[in-house]
Amino acid sequence: MSSKNLDFGTFAQDVMLGLSASPKSLPSKYFYNAKGDKLFQKIMAMPEYYLTKKEFEIFETQYELILDPILNLDQPFNLVELGAGDGLKTKILLKYLKSRNADFEYFPIDFSGSVLQELEESLKDEFPDLSVTCLEDTYRGSLVKRLWDNGKPNLILFLGSNLGNFSQEEAFDILDHLRIGAAHGDFVLIGIDLKKDPQTILDAYHDPEGITRDFNLNLLDRINQELDGDIDLNTFKHWPCYDPISGECRSYLVSLKKQKINLKALDQSFDFEAFESVFTEISKKYSLKEIEQFAEKGGFESVQNFTDSENYFADVLWRRK
Ligand SMILES: C[S@@+](CC[C@H](N)C(=O)[O-])C[C@H]1O[C@@H](n2cnc3c(N)ncnc32)[C@H](O)[C@@H]1O
Structure with missing residues (x-):
């Protein structure tokens, strides 16, 4: 294999940029690490997907x-x-x-x-x-x-x-x-x-078993693993929603409380208001x-x-x- 080329920056740079922005966001391409790849294979096998x-x-x-x-x-x-x-x-x-x-x-x-x-x-x-x-x-x-x-x-x-x-x-x-x-x-x-049918679309991103939730939360898990973060995944909620006019199904991670997360590897911390969200994926x-x-x-x-x-x-x- 050859030629690694990131679109804009490294994972660390993109996380810094995304969590400093308002509203906060993270690029969806980072879903796909070894754990994310496996979760996506499970998603593909779900009846709703x-x-x-x-x-x-x-x-x-x-x-x-x-x-x-x-x-x-x-x-x-x-x-x-x-x-x-x-x-x-x-x-x-x-x-x-x-x-x-x-x-x-x-x-x-x-x-x-x-x-x-x-x-x-x-x-x-x-x-x-x-x-x-x-x-x-x-x-x-x-x-x-x-x-x-x-x-x-x-x-x-x-x-x-x-x-x-x-x-x-x-x-x-x-x-x-x-x-x-x-x-x-x-x-x-x-x-x-x-x-x-908007319900058919939404169901594909919100399965009862929580596989799509785990896939979305894997972004935070990856931040914990690769940037030595202390994010408590239980304090974030997977929230997909579909707009039938734009055709955009958007996924968010909503912080369920006011909190500060620390990324030791970057010597940085980020504040979240209660119910502040991170935009993670669009599926148009x-x-x-x-x-x-x-x-x-x-x-x-x-x-x-x-x-x-x-x-x-x-x-x-x-x-x-
Ligand atoms: C939704 S999956 C689809 C995989 C496959 N094409 C299929 O139809 O089953 C997206 C794939 O594209 C890769 N990917 C996501 N964003 C990418 C990017 N910006 N550049 C290259 N690959 C990307 C992911 O790693 C993942 O394997």
Whole structure:
């Protein structure tokens, strides 16, 4: 693995910045350490977390249609994946590509080194002949460096509603990076969570077992572990809420009392008023019409939209103009 590049700063710098701000916030990419990766795998298996199941259904039922455009080029290509995670759904595509004897190289990219290592090992087991280069990097960092660039056409995957983890404005910036990272004629497949019954959406971020709570609280646990903090996790409440107009499901950690937290490694402390919150994650839902506008604005032409049987989720295939 190579090329670590943080978007803005180190974990310590981002925590300092986020907890000094008003309102307080922490970047969601820090959810994903070894413990967070495991918790996210548990989330994906939860009955309420429809996102993974719906995208899985799309891949299982439409993999041929999804991959036809890149295969029809009839030349070697790269399969690049931003925020690959454990590659669960991508393996459906890999299996089909292998069955077609496609000549391609797979470049999974993720900010979490631990999940990349797990993915690398599982790929060695399940696809021993596959040519794989793991890149530990951020979305933006990897799209600027284009380490996969070997002159071959690319299919860039951005699955699992990863784009939804950005506000609309930030999403435009990511798409701008995607436009820079893709060469003319390259394909991009983006997994988008669609607007639907608000209760269905909220349930996915507020399960009765408390797995999503633990995932959110893991940010504070990570601060305790890595920055020698003294945060009592029981004094913070996981609070997700969904706004059906903006399509934003936002997660917060609410301090249940007035308190001071100390981060010994940084020799810093931060004051919390009772019920002061830390914004931790956005999971934005879109309509297909909004996504079409994204493609146009971002310099891509829409090739085809793939949806599941309930229209909960969409994988949109675009081509760089
Ligand atoms: C929601 S999970 C989705 C994983 C996988 N794409 C899927 O659909 O199951 C997001 C993944 O992206 C990674 N990630 C989050 N923010 C990132 C960033 N800014 N740059 C690179 N990877 C990031 C996380 O480590 C995690 O593995």
